[in-house]
Amino acid sequence: MNQPIVIAIDGPVASGKTAVGRLLAQRLGYKFLDTGLLYRAITLLALESGLDLSDEQCLVEMANPLPFEVSFDDAGEVSLFASGRDIAPFVNSPEVAEATSRVAVVLGVRMALLPLQRQIAEDGRVVMVGRDIGTVVVPKASFKLYLTASSEERTRRRYQEFLNQGRSVEYREVQEQLIQRDYRDEKRAVAPLRKAKDAKLLKTDGLTEIEVVQSIVELLENS
Ligand code: DC
Numbered sequence: 001m002n003q004p005i006v007i008a009i010d011g012p013v014a015s016g017k018t019a020v021g022r023l024l025a026q027r028l029g030y031k032f033l034d035t036g037l038l039y040r041a042i043t044l045l046a047l048e049s050g051l052d053l054s055d056e057q058c059l060v061e062m063a064n065p066l067p068f069e070v071s072f073d074d075a076g077e078v079s080l081f082a083s084g085r086d087i088a089p090f091v092n093s094p095e096v097a098e099a100t101s102r103v104a105v106v107l108g109v110r111m112a113l114l115p116l117q118r119q120i121a122e123d124g125r126v127v128m129v130g131r132d133i134g135t136v137v138v139p140k141a142s143f144k145l146y147l148t149a150s151s152e153e154r155t156r157r158r159y160q161e162f163l164n165q166g167r168s169v170e171y172r173e174v175q176e177q178l179i180q181r182d183y184r185d186e187k188r189a190v191a192p193l194r195k196a197k198d199a200k201l202l203k204t205d206g207l208t209e210i211e212v213v214q215s216i217v218e219l220l221e222n223s
Contacts (some may be wrong), residue, residue, distance in 0.1 A: 003144050005124040005222075006124065007030070007127045007128070007143045008128055008132050008133035008137070008138050008144045008145070008199075009129040009133065009134075009146075009147060010129070010147070010193065010195070011129075011131075011148050011194070012129055012185065012186075013133045013152035013154060013158065013182060013185070014161075014178065015148045015149050015154060015204060016049070017034075017129040017148055018034045018036070020081050020216070021034065021128075022034075022077075022127075023133045023210070024124070024127050024213050024216055024217075027150060027217065029076070029125070030127050030195055031072050031078075031125060032042075032077060032126070032129075033070075034131065035129065035130035035131075036131075036212075037078065037080060037091060038116070039109070040097070041068045041080050041082065042059070042112075043091075043092055043100040044087060044094055044096050044101065045062065045082055045087070046058075046062050046099075047096065054097055054102075055182065058077075059105065060109060063108065063109045064108075064113075064174055065186075066112060068082040069081050069082075070120075077211060079107055084189070092157075094169060094177065095107060097177070097181070098181070102184070105184060117133075117137045118138070121138045131185055131193040132192075134196035134199050140148060143223055145200050145202060145216060146177075146195035146199040146201050146202070148204070149203060149204045151175075151182070153206075154181065158174050177202060190215070202216070202219075
């Protein structure tokens with residue numbers, strides 16, 4: 001197989017990109033970076049400091065210099081530390097997720113995260129997932145994929161994920177949040193979620209993660 005250096009996977013909330021990207025990275029022996037974690041980390045730290053999330057200037061100051069460090073372990077998995085504290089366990093709550101889609105619209109925050117993401121891409125052999133990897137972060141990525149699924153399927157997945165984490169959430173609430181987050185991600189002025197022209201489109205409705213990975217490997221083999 002002609003293995004590309006950077007595999008860029010973009011797509012909406014719960015399109016399967018994180019689970020699939022991680023499995024794909026393991027299969028290829030690549031590093032894996034879910035760039036949503038970086039936006040979530042800034043949001044978590046902003047929330048913990050009691051910042052007003054509508055105050056863009058405060059958010060940008062908080063993001064410069066980046067208030068956390070990223071490293072990869074031997075298995076290619078990322079760790080996030082802020083002032084020596086492992087913050088990864090705290091970034092996945094529904095509250096942080098909802099707030100992150102508001103923080104991610106701020107240009108200065110996106111700019112602050114760009115050099116780190118590009119550096120990781122430059123180091124190579126990495127699967128990067130997000131919303132703007134193929135369009136903005138690594139427009140020259142060797143292989144680009146846009147993963148998506150119907151909003152019903154994505155709501156079911158996200159709801160199940162929360163139940164598996166032992167969180168008590170209403171299906172309807174998850175559905176409303178997903179619709180709102182899609183809207184913010186797609187309509188924002190800066191780096192909105194969209195498929196890069198040269199990205200392959202893969203719809204994941206009804207497919208298992210393993211089946212999606214298999215389809216991607218076939219696309220890679222034929223690219
Ligand atoms: O993929 P996720 O749910 O962890 O992303 C959290 C938020 O961050 C989501 O609202 C979109 C935003 N995001 C972004 O704007 N650009 C990225 N490359 C990754 C995530």
